[in-house]
Amino acid sequence: MEDKLIKQISLFAENKPGRLANISSKFKDAGINIRAFTIAEAGDFGIIRMVVDDPGKAHHVLHEAGFTVSETDVLGIEMEDVPGQLAKIADVLGEKNINIDYAYAFVTKTEKALLIIRVDDTRGAVDTLSDTGIKLLQMCDVQNI
DSSP: OGGGOEEEEEEEEEOSTTHHHHHHHHHHHHTOOEEEEEEEEETTEEEEEEEESOHHHHHHHHHHTTOEEEEEEEEEEEEESSTTHHHHHHHHHHHTTOOEEEEEEEEOTTSEEEEEEEESOHHHHHHHHHHTTOEEOOHHHHHTO
């Protein structure tokens, strides 16, 4: 199962101009590529969640810069870029009583959509999605997006 988990970097940051520029500049200087990200605003602060090509290095860079940072296991799902694919995944997980805590997605140049999800039952989600033929990404897949 471990090969089906992707490490997501999450950090708590002030919601003010220049903060994202500061973070992304640090990654640029360290040679870290952001593959996907989302920002959830909560007043004066926000949570930035991202999938990067080197999560260990990203964690170190952010921690050294004084950010509160953590790594979380998430699932990366490849799906066709057509209507109904998200519904299919949500239905499959819902039937097994697996909750999607949050998600973000993007479309690739190859006409695939990639969905990043955090669920309340990772093992159950991996088994369920794999059993139904839904392709789960590995960290090496993320590095090559």
